[in-house]
Amino acid sequence: MSIKRHSIEATALSVGYGVHTVVQDIDLHVAPGDFVALIGTNGSGKSTLLKTLAGMLSPISGSVSVLMARPGDLPQRVAYLPQHPVSSHTLPLRARDIVGMGRFARLGLFRRPSLVDNEIVAQSMHRTGADEFSNLPLRELSGGQQQRTHLAQVLAREAEVLLLDEPTAGLDMAGKAAIAAIISEERAKGTTVVVATHDLHEAETASSVMLLAQRVVAYGPPAVALRDDYLRECFGFTQPH
Amino acid sequence: MTSAALLAPLWQPFADNQFLRHALLASGLVAVICAVAGTYVVLRGLSFVGDALAHGVIPGIAISLLLGVPGFVGAVVGAGVMMYGVTAITSRTRLSSDTAVGLLFVGMLSLGVIVTSRSASFVGDITRILFGELLGVTTGDLVWQVSVLIVVALIAFVGHRPFVLMSLDDGLARTSGFSVRLFHRLMLVMVALAIVGSFQLVGTLLVLGLVIAPAATGALVARRVGSMMTVAACCGLVSSYVGLLVSYHFDVAAGASIVFVAVYLFVVVAVVTIPRRKLGHREIPHQHEHRH
Numbered sequence: 001m002s003i004k005r006h007s008i009e010a011t012a013l014s015v016g017y018g019v020h021t022v023v024q025d026i027d028l029h030v031a032p033g034d035f036v037a038l039i040g041t042n043g044s045g046k047s048t049l050l051k052t053l054a055g056m057l058s059p060i061s062g063s064v065s066v067l068m069a070r071p072g073d074l075p076q077r078v079a080y081l082p083q084h085p086v087s088s089h090t091l092p093l094r095a096r097d098i099v100g101m102g103r104f105a106r107l108g109l110f111r112r113p114s115l116v117d118n119e120i121v122a123q124s125m126h127r128t129g130a131d132e133f134s135n136l137p138l139r140e141l142s143g144g145q146q147q148r149t150h151l152a153q154v155l156a157r158e159a160e161v162l163l164l165d166e167p168t169a170g171l172d173m174a175g176k177a178a179i180a181a182i183i184s185e186e187r188a189k190g191t192t193v194v195v196a197t198h199d200l201h202e203a204e205t206a207s208s209v210m211l212l213a214q215r216v217v218a219y220g221p222p223a224v225a226l227r228d229d230y231l232r233e234c235f236g237f238t239q240p241h
Numbered sequence: 242m243t244s245a246a247l248l249a250p251l252w253q254p255f256a257d258n259q260f261l262r263h264a265l266l267a268s269g270l271v272a273v274i275c276a277v278a279g280t281y282v283v284l285r286g287l288s289f290v291g292d293a294l295a296h297g298v299i300p301g302i303a304i305s306l307l308l309g310v311p312g313f314v315g316a317v318v319g320a321g322v323m324m325y326g327v328t329a330i331t332s333r334t335r336l337s338s339d340t341a342v343g344l345l346f347v348g349m350l351s352l353g354v355i356v357t358s359r360s361a362s363f364v365g366d367i368t369r370i371l372f373g374e375l376l377g378v379t380t381g382d383l384v385w386q387v388s389v390l391i392v393v394a395l396i397a398f399v400g401h402r403p404f405v406l407m408s409l410d411d412g413l414a415r416t417s418g419f420s421v422r423l424f425h426r427l428m429l430v431m432v433a434l435a436i437v438g439s440f441q442l443v444g445t446l447l448v449l450g451l452v453i454a455p456a457a458t459g460a461l462v463a464r465r466v467g468s469m470m471t472v473a474a475c476c477g478l479v480s481s482y483v484g485l486l487v488s489y490h491f492d493v494a495a496g497a498s499i500v501f502v503a504v505y506l507f508v509v510v511a512v513v514t515i516p517r518r519k520l521g522h523r524e525i526p527h528q529h530e531h532r533h
Contacts, residue, residue, distance in 0.1 A: 051412075054412075054416050055415070055416065056412050056415060056416065072415070072416070075416055075417050075418030076418070078416070079416070080412070080416045082410060082412055082413070091284060091408060091409065091460075092459070092460055092463040092464050092465055092466060092468070092469045093405070093409075093464075093465070093466065094464055094465065097465065097466075098409070101402075101405065101406060101409070101413070101417075104402045104406060104417050104419075105416075105417040105418050107402075108402075108418075109399060109400075109401075109402055109403075135464075137464045
């Protein structure tokens with residue numbers, strides 16, 4: 001039997017808040033370069049699972065590891081994009097400062113950003129299109145521009161595992177296409193990508209799909225998991241073909 | 242009349258009176274302390290907790306005065322108790338934290354008044370605690386303020402990155418490998434120190450104005466955290482100078498004058514910058530047009 005190295009591994013995992021379980025019995029085995037789409041309605045457990053993988057919530061039971069370590073233990077190698085990144089109007093931070101914060105996990109408290117760090121920040125902004133407004137303060141950016149900025153920050157972390165909670169929320173068609181291209185590029189580099197989404201078309205491009213409705217309804221390749229009967233169970237309706 | 246004579250009212254009071262020079266030096270130090278701490282307080286939205294800390298120090302100061310020890314000793318103890326209370330409340334209670342923190346701070350305020358009422362000079366003591374004693378600054382007080390400034394600057398230097406991450410989102414700080422619990426406490430210590438280092442000048446009732454108003458003015462105009470802090474320090478220094486002059490020439494309360502000028506500056510800057518901020522969004526397409 002060959003031993004395959006998994007970047008994310010969960011067995012009989014229950015996730016939730018405190019004592020309140022949202023989803024139980026999750027089995028997840030994700031290899032480097034895989035793209036997993038988590039699909040479900042609001043409150044189905046997508047974000048809860050992502051937060052657990054990011055180390056922001058403790059698992060209620062079962063086992064889970066990310067890059068062979070406890071979730072949250074490898075901040076330099078795992079990046080997480082929350083669902084609604086806060087955009088306080090009082091923050092005097094330009095888009096490029098927000099993206100630069102993506103390097104803090106590697107720089108720690110004191111190390112100054114090098115030329116290489118600055119180049120990575122510039123490239124990340126270029127990839128999401130955030131370079132067009134890099135000098136504008138966060139408070140002057142539209143919702144879509146803020147989303148591009150936060151995504152660029154995640155890319156600037158150069159992580160091996162990307163955990164993205166609804167990365168295309170608030171983006172127009174061009175923005176969604178840019179995200180799809182970025183996910184393909186990252187996978188080609190061997191980066192593991194886990195995305196929570198409502199978008200079934202996005203899920204169809206994944207290597208595997210997990211359908212959640214406060215339990216795991218289906219998990220497998222898109223052709224298997226996105227069957228009409230599973231989707232009906234998840235959403236109460238099926239996808240128009 | 243020569244221009245030197247015309248300008249004399251702007252500098253003469255400080256040349257003539259050592260107590261005014263001390264007051265100016267002390268309020269200048271406090272302006273810098275408050276600019277550093279206040280920037281993070283405004284960024285992280287900790288104003289209410291700061292207010293609670295400012296009131297939490299009152300019983301400590303009152304007890305110090307009764308025992309005849311320096312007020313700042315009691316203030317440090319009071320701030321410590323208040324920080325423990327705020328942390329316990331925000332992490333454990335089911336009550337909304339602003340309700341619980343609010344109750345804790347009026348509780349501490351009333352305890353302070355009760356303790357002070359045992360003093361023979363009740364009215365004098367409570368007035369000094371609540372409204373400060375800016376014109377009675379001693380060299381010892383200045384040394385204490387310089388020490389506070391050094392510690393506050395050190396905390397800001399060490400905690401700057403996690404503080405900025407936390408002002409955006411606690412989760413972001415955590416997933417970047419920084420302990421939110423540790424750095425939140427460090428920030429509370431910094432705010433408490435700023436309050437303990439400044440209350441003597443303007444009193445516990447008004448000290449939060451010095452912490453928040455200049456930093457809030459900085460937030461209106463700055464695009465970077467460093468420049469926000471610099472603008473805050475400048476606003477604090479200007480408020481100190483103008484406030485002291487107003488107090489001297491019109492014979493009004495010094496501490497309150499400084500805080501009033503600081504808040505007035507904020508209002509003026511807010512009114513002047515509102516059109517710019519509202520237009521900010523519409524300016525973005527124009528910038529693209531210019532570039533292409």
